[in-house]
Amino acid sequence: MQCKEPGCNGKVVDGLCRSCGVSVPEEQGEPLQKMIGAVFRNVTSARLKLLFVANCLIASVFCLVSVNIVNRHEYAVRTVGLDAAPSVMAAHQIKIGAEQMDANLTNELLVAPGEEKARRLIAAFEDRRRSVGQHIVAAAENITYGRAEQEPLEEIQAAAGKYEMQAQRARDMHEAGRSADAVKAYRAAMQTLLEKLLANADALNKANAGELERIYWRKESESALSSGLVLALGMLLLALLVITQIYLARRFHKRLNLPLLAATVCTIIVVEHVYSALLANARHLKVAKQDSYDSIVALLDARADAYSANAAQNRWILDREHAAEHETLFLNSVSSIAHFARDHDFSETIARAQKQLAGGQQIELPGFSGSLADELRNIRYDGEGRAALDALLALSDYRAADSKMRELARSGAYDEAIKVGLGYDPGSSKFPFTKFDDALGRALSINQDHFNTAVRAAFDDLRGLSFFVQATSLLIAICVYFGLRKHMAEYMD
DSSP: OOSSSTTTOOOOETTTTTTTBBOOOOGGHHHHHHHHHHHHOHHHHHHHHHHHHHHHHHHHHHHHHHHHHHHHHHHHHIIIIIHHHHHHHHHHHHHHHHHHHHHHHHHHSSTTTTTTTHHHHHHHHHHEEEEEEEEHHHHHHOOTTTTHHHHHHHHHHHHHHHHHHHHHHHHHHHTTHHHHHHHHHHHHHHHHIIIIIIIHHHHHHHHHHHHHHHHHHHHHHHHHHHHHHHHHHHHHHHHHHHHHHHHHHHOOOOOOOOHHHHHHHHHHHHHHHHHHHHHHHHHHHHIIIIIHHHHHHHHHHHHHHHHHHHHHHHHHHOHHHHHHHHHHHHHHHHHHHHOOOTTOOOOHHHHHHHHHHHHTTOOOOOOEEEEHHHHHHOSSSSHHHHHHHHHHHHHHHHHHHHHHHHHHTTTOOOOHHHHHHHOOTTTTTTHHHHHHHHHHHHHHHHHHHHHHHHHHHHHHHHHHHHHHHHHHHHHHOHHHHHHHHHHHTTTTO
Protein backbone atom coordinates (compact mmCIF):
# COMPACT_ATOMS: atom_id res chain seq x y z
CA MET A 1 0.00 0.00 0.00
CA GLN A 2 1.01 3.67 -0.46
CA CYS A 3 1.70 6.19 2.32
CA LYS A 4 -1.14 8.70 2.78
CA GLU A 5 1.05 11.56 4.12
CA PRO A 6 0.91 14.78 2.03
CA GLY A 7 3.66 14.87 -0.58
CA CYS A 8 4.74 11.30 0.09
CA ASN A 9 3.97 8.29 -2.09
CA GLY A 10 6.33 5.91 -0.37
CA LYS A 11 5.59 2.24 0.03
CA VAL A 12 4.32 1.12 3.44
CA VAL A 13 5.74 -2.14 4.78
CA ASP A 14 4.71 -3.54 8.17
CA GLY A 15 3.00 -0.25 9.11
CA LEU A 16 6.08 1.96 8.37
CA CYS A 17 6.64 4.20 5.32
CA ARG A 18 9.99 3.41 3.72
CA SER A 19 10.26 6.96 2.30
CA CYS A 20 9.30 9.32 5.12
CA GLY A 21 9.51 6.95 8.09
CA VAL A 22 6.01 7.85 9.30
CA SER A 23 4.04 5.06 11.00
CA VAL A 24 0.86 4.30 9.04
CA PRO A 25 -2.19 3.02 11.01
CA GLU A 26 -3.34 -0.47 10.14
CA GLU A 27 -6.82 0.85 9.22
CA GLN A 28 -5.40 2.40 6.02
CA GLY A 29 -4.82 -1.08 4.50
CA GLU A 30 -7.36 -2.33 1.97
CA PRO A 31 -9.78 -5.00 3.35
CA LEU A 32 -9.15 -7.61 0.66
CA GLN A 33 -5.39 -7.18 0.87
CA LYS A 34 -5.61 -7.41 4.67
CA MET A 35 -7.62 -10.64 4.50
CA ILE A 36 -5.30 -12.25 1.97
CA GLY A 37 -2.26 -11.10 3.88
CA ALA A 38 -3.74 -12.42 7.09
CA VAL A 39 -4.26 -15.82 5.52
CA PHE A 40 -0.64 -16.07 4.55
CA ARG A 41 0.39 -14.87 8.03
CA ASN A 42 -1.63 -17.84 9.42
CA VAL A 43 -4.46 -15.75 10.83
CA THR A 44 -7.08 -18.33 11.78
CA SER A 45 -10.04 -15.95 11.72
CA ALA A 46 -9.53 -15.01 8.09
CA ARG A 47 -8.99 -18.61 7.05
CA LEU A 48 -12.21 -19.68 8.73
CA LYS A 49 -14.10 -16.93 6.90
CA LEU A 50 -12.57 -17.90 3.56
CA LEU A 51 -13.42 -21.57 4.10
CA PHE A 52 -17.01 -20.62 4.97
CA VAL A 53 -17.37 -18.37 1.91
CA ALA A 54 -15.72 -20.93 -0.40
CA ASN A 55 -17.93 -23.81 0.77
CA CYS A 56 -21.12 -21.75 0.45
CA LEU A 57 -20.06 -20.39 -2.94
CA ILE A 58 -19.34 -23.83 -4.42
CA ALA A 59 -22.58 -25.20 -2.95
CA SER A 60 -24.47 -22.32 -4.61
CA VAL A 61 -22.74 -22.87 -7.96
CA PHE A 62 -23.45 -26.59 -7.76
CA CYS A 63 -27.11 -25.83 -7.03
CA LEU A 64 -27.53 -23.32 -9.86
CA VAL A 65 -25.76 -25.48 -12.44
CA SER A 66 -27.61 -28.64 -11.43
CA VAL A 67 -31.03 -26.96 -11.50
CA ASN A 68 -30.28 -25.47 -14.93
CA ILE A 69 -29.22 -28.87 -16.29
CA VAL A 70 -32.28 -30.58 -14.81
CA ASN A 71 -34.52 -27.94 -16.44
CA ARG A 72 -32.86 -28.51 -19.81
CA HIS A 73 -33.40 -32.26 -19.50
CA GLU A 74 -37.05 -31.68 -18.57
CA TYR A 75 -37.48 -29.48 -21.64
CA ALA A 76 -36.02 -32.20 -23.88
CA VAL A 77 -38.33 -34.85 -22.40
CA ARG A 78 -41.33 -32.53 -22.74
CA THR A 79 -40.45 -31.80 -26.37
CA VAL A 80 -40.05 -35.47 -27.30
CA GLY A 81 -42.85 -36.90 -25.17
CA LEU A 82 -45.54 -34.23 -25.03
CA ASP A 83 -45.04 -31.43 -27.54
CA ALA A 84 -43.55 -32.63 -30.83
CA ALA A 85 -43.97 -36.43 -31.03
CA PRO A 86 -47.77 -36.45 -30.50
CA SER A 87 -48.16 -33.79 -33.21
CA VAL A 88 -45.92 -35.78 -35.58
CA MET A 89 -48.12 -38.82 -34.98
CA ALA A 90 -51.29 -36.75 -35.42
CA ALA A 91 -49.98 -35.40 -38.75
CA HIS A 92 -49.36 -38.95 -39.94
CA GLN A 93 -52.79 -40.07 -38.80
CA ILE A 94 -54.41 -37.17 -40.66
CA LYS A 95 -52.57 -38.21 -43.78
CA ILE A 96 -53.42 -41.90 -43.35
CA GLY A 97 -57.08 -41.13 -42.64
CA ALA A 98 -57.35 -38.88 -45.70
CA GLU A 99 -55.85 -41.60 -47.91
CA GLN A 100 -58.32 -44.12 -46.46
CA MET A 101 -61.19 -41.76 -47.23
CA ASP A 102 -59.98 -41.49 -50.81
CA ALA A 103 -59.57 -45.27 -51.17
CA ASN A 104 -63.11 -45.81 -49.89
CA LEU A 105 -64.45 -43.15 -52.25
CA THR A 106 -62.80 -44.68 -55.32
CA ASN A 107 -64.04 -48.14 -54.32
CA GLU A 108 -67.55 -46.74 -53.94
CA LEU A 109 -67.42 -45.21 -57.42
CA LEU A 110 -66.48 -48.63 -58.81
CA VAL A 111 -69.55 -50.46 -57.47
CA ALA A 112 -73.22 -49.97 -58.31
CA PRO A 113 -75.04 -47.37 -56.18
CA GLY A 114 -77.28 -48.77 -53.47
CA GLU A 115 -75.45 -52.09 -53.09
CA GLU A 116 -74.59 -53.34 -49.61
CA LYS A 117 -70.91 -52.96 -50.42
CA ALA A 118 -71.49 -49.31 -51.40
CA ARG A 119 -73.22 -48.64 -48.07
CA ARG A 120 -70.32 -50.22 -46.19
CA LEU A 121 -67.86 -48.04 -48.10
CA ILE A 122 -69.87 -44.89 -47.30
CA ALA A 123 -69.88 -45.87 -43.61
CA ALA A 124 -66.12 -46.48 -43.74
CA PHE A 125 -65.62 -43.09 -45.39
CA GLU A 126 -67.57 -41.43 -42.56
CA ASP A 127 -65.53 -43.27 -39.92
CA ARG A 128 -62.30 -42.06 -41.51
CA ARG A 129 -63.68 -38.53 -41.81
CA ARG A 130 -64.44 -38.43 -38.10
CA SER A 131 -61.01 -39.87 -37.32
CA VAL A 132 -59.31 -37.17 -39.39
CA GLY A 133 -61.35 -34.51 -37.58
CA GLN A 134 -60.34 -35.91 -34.19
CA HIS A 135 -56.66 -35.85 -35.11
CA ILE A 136 -56.97 -32.28 -36.40
CA VAL A 137 -58.45 -31.27 -33.04
CA ALA A 138 -55.71 -33.16 -31.16
CA ALA A 139 -52.99 -31.41 -33.17
CA ALA A 140 -54.67 -28.01 -32.67
CA GLU A 141 -54.79 -28.55 -28.91
CA ASN A 142 -51.07 -29.33 -28.91
CA ILE A 143 -49.77 -26.32 -30.86
CA THR A 144 -46.34 -25.46 -29.44
CA TYR A 145 -44.42 -23.81 -32.26
CA GLY A 146 -46.79 -21.05 -33.33
CA ARG A 147 -47.46 -20.29 -36.97
CA ALA A 148 -45.34 -23.20 -38.17
CA GLU A 149 -48.10 -25.48 -36.86
CA GLN A 150 -51.13 -23.20 -36.94
CA GLU A 151 -50.98 -22.33 -40.63
CA PRO A 152 -50.82 -25.96 -41.90
CA LEU A 153 -53.63 -26.92 -39.52
CA GLU A 154 -55.84 -24.10 -40.82
CA GLU A 155 -55.14 -25.23 -44.39
CA ILE A 156 -55.84 -28.87 -43.48
CA GLN A 157 -59.18 -27.96 -41.94
CA ALA A 158 -60.22 -25.90 -44.96
CA ALA A 159 -59.02 -28.58 -47.39
CA ALA A 160 -60.85 -31.33 -45.49
CA GLY A 161 -64.14 -29.46 -45.79
CA LYS A 162 -63.60 -28.78 -49.46
CA TYR A 163 -62.63 -32.39 -50.16
CA GLU A 164 -65.76 -33.69 -48.45
CA MET A 165 -67.98 -31.45 -50.61
CA GLN A 166 -66.17 -32.52 -53.79
CA ALA A 167 -66.39 -36.18 -52.74
CA GLN A 168 -70.13 -35.81 -52.20
CA ARG A 169 -70.51 -34.29 -55.65
CA ALA A 170 -68.69 -37.26 -57.20
CA ARG A 171 -70.96 -39.59 -55.21
CA ASP A 172 -74.07 -37.71 -56.41
CA MET A 173 -72.97 -37.95 -60.06
CA HIS A 174 -72.31 -41.65 -59.62
CA GLU A 175 -75.74 -42.26 -58.10
CA ALA A 176 -77.30 -40.34 -60.99
CA GLY A 177 -75.61 -42.71 -63.44
CA ARG A 178 -73.33 -40.00 -64.85
CA SER A 179 -70.07 -41.94 -64.64
CA ALA A 180 -67.97 -39.53 -66.69
CA ASP A 181 -69.09 -36.57 -64.55
CA ALA A 182 -68.44 -38.63 -61.41
CA VAL A 183 -64.86 -39.28 -62.50
CA LYS A 184 -64.40 -35.61 -63.35
CA ALA A 185 -65.73 -34.57 -59.93
CA TYR A 186 -63.48 -37.16 -58.33
CA ARG A 187 -60.41 -35.69 -60.05
CA ALA A 188 -61.18 -32.31 -58.47
CA ALA A 189 -61.47 -33.99 -55.06
CA MET A 190 -58.20 -35.85 -55.63
CA GLN A 191 -56.42 -32.61 -56.53
CA THR A 192 -57.60 -31.03 -53.26
CA LEU A 193 -56.47 -34.12 -51.38
CA LEU A 194 -52.97 -34.22 -52.86
CA GLU A 195 -52.17 -30.52 -53.16
CA LYS A 196 -53.83 -29.16 -50.02
CA LEU A 197 -54.73 -31.75 -47.42
CA LEU A 198 -51.76 -34.13 -47.71
CA ALA A 199 -49.24 -31.39 -48.48
CA ASN A 200 -50.17 -29.46 -45.33
CA ALA A 201 -50.15 -32.65 -43.26
CA ASP A 202 -46.54 -33.04 -44.40
CA ALA A 203 -45.84 -29.42 -43.41
CA LEU A 204 -47.31 -30.01 -39.94
CA ASN A 205 -45.20 -33.12 -39.57
CA LYS A 206 -42.05 -31.30 -40.70
CA ALA A 207 -42.53 -28.44 -38.22
CA ASN A 208 -42.71 -30.79 -35.26
CA ALA A 209 -40.26 -33.44 -36.42
CA GLY A 210 -37.59 -30.83 -37.13
CA GLU A 211 -37.92 -29.28 -33.67
CA LEU A 212 -37.91 -32.67 -31.99
CA GLU A 213 -34.73 -33.73 -33.77
CA ARG A 214 -33.01 -30.42 -32.98
CA ILE A 215 -33.83 -30.47 -29.27
CA TYR A 216 -33.07 -34.16 -28.82
CA TRP A 217 -29.68 -34.14 -30.52
CA ARG A 218 -28.68 -30.92 -28.76
CA LYS A 219 -29.51 -32.57 -25.45
CA GLU A 220 -27.74 -35.75 -26.53
CA SER A 221 -24.55 -33.86 -27.40
CA GLU A 222 -24.65 -32.00 -24.08
CA SER A 223 -25.67 -34.95 -21.91
CA ALA A 224 -22.23 -36.36 -21.07
CA LEU A 225 -20.80 -32.87 -20.56
CA SER A 226 -23.63 -31.75 -18.28
CA SER A 227 -23.50 -34.92 -16.18
CA GLY A 228 -19.72 -34.59 -15.94
CA LEU A 229 -20.04 -30.95 -14.87
CA VAL A 230 -22.43 -31.88 -12.06
CA LEU A 231 -20.03 -34.61 -10.93
CA ALA A 232 -16.99 -32.29 -11.09
CA LEU A 233 -18.67 -29.54 -9.07
CA GLY A 234 -19.88 -32.10 -6.55
CA MET A 235 -16.39 -33.53 -6.18
CA LEU A 236 -14.98 -30.02 -5.76
CA LEU A 237 -17.48 -29.27 -3.00
CA LEU A 238 -16.73 -32.60 -1.35
CA ALA A 239 -12.98 -31.97 -1.49
CA LEU A 240 -13.43 -28.51 0.03
CA LEU A 241 -15.51 -29.93 2.88
CA VAL A 242 -12.82 -32.54 3.59
CA ILE A 243 -10.12 -29.85 3.55
CA THR A 244 -12.20 -27.78 5.99
CA GLN A 245 -12.63 -30.79 8.27
CA ILE A 246 -8.88 -31.52 8.22
CA TYR A 247 -8.00 -27.89 8.93
CA LEU A 248 -10.30 -27.74 11.96
CA ALA A 249 -8.96 -31.05 13.25
CA ARG A 250 -5.37 -29.82 13.06
CA ARG A 251 -5.98 -26.28 14.26
CA PHE A 252 -8.34 -27.02 17.14
CA HIS A 253 -7.25 -30.59 17.93
CA LYS A 254 -10.71 -32.11 17.43
CA ARG A 255 -11.15 -35.33 15.54
CA LEU A 256 -14.55 -34.65 14.01
CA ASN A 257 -16.85 -31.71 13.33
CA LEU A 258 -20.35 -33.19 13.22
CA PRO A 259 -22.06 -30.39 11.22
CA LEU A 260 -19.33 -30.61 8.58
CA LEU A 261 -19.66 -34.38 8.58
CA ALA A 262 -23.41 -33.93 7.94
CA ALA A 263 -22.63 -31.51 5.09
CA THR A 264 -20.21 -34.04 3.60
CA VAL A 265 -22.79 -36.84 3.77
CA CYS A 266 -25.43 -34.56 2.19
CA THR A 267 -23.00 -33.69 -0.60
CA ILE A 268 -22.29 -37.34 -1.37
CA ILE A 269 -26.02 -38.12 -1.41
CA VAL A 270 -27.06 -35.20 -3.63
CA VAL A 271 -24.19 -35.65 -6.10
CA GLU A 272 -24.81 -39.38 -6.46
CA HIS A 273 -28.57 -38.89 -6.78
CA VAL A 274 -28.39 -36.08 -9.36
CA TYR A 275 -25.69 -37.80 -11.41
CA SER A 276 -27.58 -41.12 -11.43
CA ALA A 277 -30.88 -39.40 -12.25
CA LEU A 278 -29.37 -37.56 -15.22
CA LEU A 279 -27.80 -40.76 -16.58
CA ALA A 280 -31.09 -42.66 -16.14
CA ASN A 281 -32.98 -39.83 -17.80
CA ALA A 282 -30.63 -39.90 -20.78
CA ARG A 283 -31.09 -43.67 -21.14
CA HIS A 284 -34.89 -43.46 -20.94
CA LEU A 285 -35.01 -40.58 -23.42
CA LYS A 286 -32.82 -42.56 -25.81
CA VAL A 287 -35.24 -45.49 -25.58
CA ALA A 288 -38.16 -43.12 -26.21
CA LYS A 289 -36.59 -41.35 -29.16
CA GLN A 290 -34.09 -43.61 -30.94
CA ASP A 291 -35.49 -47.03 -30.09
CA SER A 292 -39.24 -46.28 -30.14
CA TYR A 293 -40.08 -42.94 -31.79
CA ASP A 294 -37.83 -43.54 -34.81
CA SER A 295 -39.55 -46.88 -35.40
CA ILE A 296 -42.99 -45.33 -34.90
CA VAL A 297 -42.23 -42.71 -37.56
CA ALA A 298 -40.88 -45.35 -39.96
CA LEU A 299 -43.99 -47.48 -39.45
CA LEU A 300 -46.36 -44.53 -39.82
CA ASP A 301 -44.52 -43.49 -43.00
CA ALA A 302 -44.94 -47.04 -44.29
CA ARG A 303 -48.65 -47.04 -43.46
CA ALA A 304 -49.21 -43.61 -45.04
CA ASP A 305 -47.40 -44.66 -48.22
CA ALA A 306 -49.30 -47.96 -48.25
CA TYR A 307 -52.63 -46.15 -48.17
CA SER A 308 -51.37 -43.76 -50.83
CA ALA A 309 -50.52 -46.81 -52.97
CA ASN A 310 -53.90 -48.40 -52.24
CA ALA A 311 -55.75 -45.24 -53.25
CA ALA A 312 -53.62 -44.89 -56.41
CA GLN A 313 -54.36 -48.52 -57.29
CA ASN A 314 -58.10 -47.84 -57.02
CA ARG A 315 -57.74 -44.68 -59.12
CA TRP A 316 -55.95 -46.71 -61.81
CA ILE A 317 -59.06 -48.85 -62.11
CA LEU A 318 -61.48 -45.92 -61.91
CA ASP A 319 -59.80 -43.23 -64.00
CA ARG A 320 -58.43 -45.00 -67.07
CA GLU A 321 -57.71 -41.73 -68.85
CA HIS A 322 -55.00 -40.94 -66.31
CA ALA A 323 -54.03 -44.55 -65.61
CA ALA A 324 -50.30 -43.96 -66.27
CA GLU A 325 -50.14 -41.16 -63.69
CA HIS A 326 -51.92 -43.28 -61.08
CA GLU A 327 -49.62 -46.23 -61.76
CA THR A 328 -46.56 -44.03 -61.32
CA LEU A 329 -47.88 -42.77 -57.99
CA PHE A 330 -48.57 -46.36 -56.92
CA LEU A 331 -45.05 -47.51 -57.79
CA ASN A 332 -43.46 -44.49 -56.10
CA SER A 333 -45.49 -45.07 -52.93
CA VAL A 334 -44.52 -48.74 -52.76
CA SER A 335 -40.90 -47.83 -53.47
CA SER A 336 -40.95 -45.44 -50.49
CA ILE A 337 -41.86 -48.41 -48.31
CA ALA A 338 -39.52 -50.98 -49.87
CA HIS A 339 -36.97 -50.21 -52.57
CA PHE A 340 -34.44 -52.71 -53.92
CA ALA A 341 -31.14 -52.02 -55.58
CA ARG A 342 -30.03 -54.02 -58.59
CA ASP A 343 -29.65 -57.78 -57.90
CA HIS A 344 -31.91 -57.55 -54.84
CA ASP A 345 -35.63 -58.28 -54.57
CA PHE A 346 -38.39 -59.29 -52.14
CA SER A 347 -37.47 -62.99 -52.12
CA GLU A 348 -33.77 -62.54 -51.45
CA THR A 349 -34.33 -59.85 -48.81
CA ILE A 350 -37.04 -61.81 -46.99
CA ALA A 351 -34.88 -64.96 -46.89
CA ARG A 352 -31.95 -63.00 -45.44
CA ALA A 353 -34.15 -61.26 -42.86
CA GLN A 354 -35.74 -64.56 -41.77
CA LYS A 355 -32.31 -66.12 -41.25
CA GLN A 356 -31.00 -63.17 -39.26
CA LEU A 357 -34.15 -62.94 -37.14
CA ALA A 358 -34.09 -66.68 -36.37
CA GLY A 359 -30.44 -66.37 -35.30
CA GLY A 360 -31.14 -63.41 -33.03
CA GLN A 361 -28.87 -61.17 -35.10
CA GLN A 362 -29.12 -57.48 -35.78
CA ILE A 363 -30.94 -57.27 -39.11
CA GLU A 364 -28.75 -55.97 -41.94
CA LEU A 365 -30.25 -56.00 -45.43
CA PRO A 366 -27.92 -54.63 -48.13
CA GLY A 367 -29.60 -53.25 -51.20
CA PHE A 368 -32.85 -52.66 -49.33
CA SER A 369 -34.10 -49.19 -48.39
CA GLY A 370 -37.32 -47.38 -47.55
CA SER A 371 -39.40 -46.89 -44.42
CA LEU A 372 -39.86 -50.63 -43.81
CA ALA A 373 -36.10 -51.10 -44.16
CA ASP A 374 -35.59 -48.36 -41.56
CA GLU A 375 -37.88 -50.23 -39.17
CA LEU A 376 -36.16 -53.58 -39.71
CA ARG A 377 -32.78 -52.00 -38.95
CA ASN A 378 -34.17 -50.57 -35.70
CA ILE A 379 -35.68 -53.70 -34.14
CA ARG A 380 -35.39 -53.42 -30.34
CA TYR A 381 -38.30 -55.28 -28.72
CA ASP A 382 -39.71 -58.78 -28.49
CA GLY A 383 -42.23 -59.45 -31.24
CA GLU A 384 -41.28 -56.35 -33.21
CA GLY A 385 -39.02 -58.16 -35.69
CA ARG A 386 -41.63 -60.82 -36.44
CA ALA A 387 -44.30 -58.16 -37.04
CA ALA A 388 -42.02 -56.13 -39.34
CA LEU A 389 -41.06 -59.25 -41.31
CA ASP A 390 -44.72 -60.23 -41.64
CA ALA A 391 -45.35 -56.77 -43.10
CA LEU A 392 -42.58 -57.28 -45.65
CA LEU A 393 -44.01 -60.69 -46.63
CA ALA A 394 -47.51 -59.24 -47.02
CA LEU A 395 -46.17 -56.32 -49.06
CA SER A 396 -44.51 -58.78 -51.42
CA ASP A 397 -47.84 -60.59 -51.88
CA TYR A 398 -49.65 -57.29 -52.34
CA ARG A 399 -47.19 -56.22 -55.03
CA ALA A 400 -47.66 -59.55 -56.81
CA ALA A 401 -51.46 -59.25 -56.68
CA ASP A 402 -51.26 -55.74 -58.10
CA SER A 403 -49.10 -56.94 -61.00
CA LYS A 404 -51.65 -59.67 -61.70
CA MET A 405 -54.47 -57.10 -61.71
CA ARG A 406 -52.69 -54.88 -64.22
CA GLU A 407 -51.87 -57.79 -66.50
CA LEU A 408 -55.55 -58.81 -66.56
CA ALA A 409 -56.66 -55.25 -67.33
CA ARG A 410 -54.13 -54.89 -70.16
CA SER A 411 -55.22 -58.20 -71.66
CA GLY A 412 -58.81 -56.97 -71.81
CA ALA A 413 -60.16 -58.92 -68.80
CA TYR A 414 -61.22 -55.73 -67.07
CA ASP A 415 -63.93 -57.26 -64.87
CA GLU A 416 -61.50 -59.88 -63.61
CA ALA A 417 -58.95 -57.12 -62.95
CA ILE A 418 -61.49 -55.25 -60.82
CA LYS A 419 -62.17 -58.42 -58.80
CA VAL A 420 -58.45 -58.89 -58.15
CA GLY A 421 -57.93 -55.21 -57.34
CA LEU A 422 -60.90 -54.83 -55.00
CA GLY A 423 -61.37 -58.35 -53.66
CA TYR A 424 -60.54 -59.61 -50.17
CA ASP A 425 -60.03 -63.32 -51.02
CA PRO A 426 -56.47 -64.72 -50.75
CA GLY A 427 -55.76 -64.28 -54.45
CA SER A 428 -56.84 -60.64 -54.52
CA SER A 429 -55.05 -57.45 -53.67
CA LYS A 430 -56.92 -56.37 -50.52
CA PHE A 431 -56.18 -59.61 -48.66
CA PRO A 432 -52.38 -59.12 -48.45
CA PHE A 433 -52.89 -55.38 -47.99
CA THR A 434 -54.99 -56.06 -44.88
CA LYS A 435 -52.33 -58.47 -43.58
CA PHE A 436 -49.68 -55.82 -44.23
CA ASP A 437 -51.66 -53.20 -42.33
CA ASP A 438 -52.29 -55.59 -39.42
CA ALA A 439 -48.57 -56.41 -39.17
CA LEU A 440 -47.71 -52.70 -39.15
CA GLY A 441 -50.30 -52.20 -36.43
CA ARG A 442 -48.67 -54.86 -34.23
CA ALA A 443 -45.23 -53.31 -34.62
CA LEU A 444 -46.66 -49.85 -33.97
CA SER A 445 -48.41 -50.99 -30.82
CA ILE A 446 -45.20 -52.53 -29.45
CA ASN A 447 -43.20 -49.37 -30.08
CA GLN A 448 -45.94 -47.05 -28.85
CA ASP A 449 -46.15 -48.92 -25.54
CA HIS A 450 -42.39 -48.71 -25.03
CA PHE A 451 -42.40 -45.05 -26.04
CA ASN A 452 -45.05 -44.18 -23.46
CA THR A 453 -43.28 -46.19 -20.76
CA ALA A 454 -39.91 -44.59 -21.50
CA VAL A 455 -41.35 -41.05 -21.49
CA ARG A 456 -43.03 -41.66 -18.13
CA ALA A 457 -39.78 -43.05 -16.73
CA ALA A 458 -37.83 -40.06 -18.07
CA PHE A 459 -40.20 -37.66 -16.30
CA ASP A 460 -40.02 -39.76 -13.13
CA ASP A 461 -36.22 -39.53 -13.17
CA LEU A 462 -36.43 -35.74 -12.88
CA ARG A 463 -39.55 -35.39 -10.73
CA GLY A 464 -38.74 -33.27 -7.64
CA LEU A 465 -35.04 -33.22 -8.51
CA SER A 466 -34.72 -29.43 -8.73
CA PHE A 467 -36.34 -28.97 -5.30
CA PHE A 468 -34.16 -31.73 -3.85
CA VAL A 469 -30.99 -30.05 -5.13
CA GLN A 470 -32.01 -26.63 -3.78
CA ALA A 471 -33.05 -27.98 -0.38
CA THR A 472 -29.91 -30.08 -0.02
CA SER A 473 -27.60 -27.25 -1.10
CA LEU A 474 -29.21 -24.97 1.48
CA LEU A 475 -28.80 -27.67 4.12
CA ILE A 476 -25.12 -28.02 3.22
CA ALA A 477 -24.59 -24.27 3.62
CA ILE A 478 -26.40 -24.32 7.00
CA CYS A 479 -24.28 -27.25 8.21
CA VAL A 480 -21.10 -25.45 7.15
CA TYR A 481 -22.23 -22.34 9.03
CA PHE A 482 -22.93 -24.23 12.24
CA GLY A 483 -19.69 -26.17 11.83
CA LEU A 484 -17.60 -22.97 11.65
CA ARG A 485 -19.72 -20.54 13.67
CA LYS A 486 -18.27 -21.41 17.09
CA HIS A 487 -14.69 -21.13 15.94
CA MET A 488 -15.28 -17.87 14.02
CA ALA A 489 -17.03 -16.41 17.07
CA GLU A 490 -13.94 -17.09 19.19
CA TYR A 491 -11.95 -14.66 17.07
CA MET A 492 -14.65 -11.99 16.99
CA ASP A 493 -14.81 -11.51 20.77
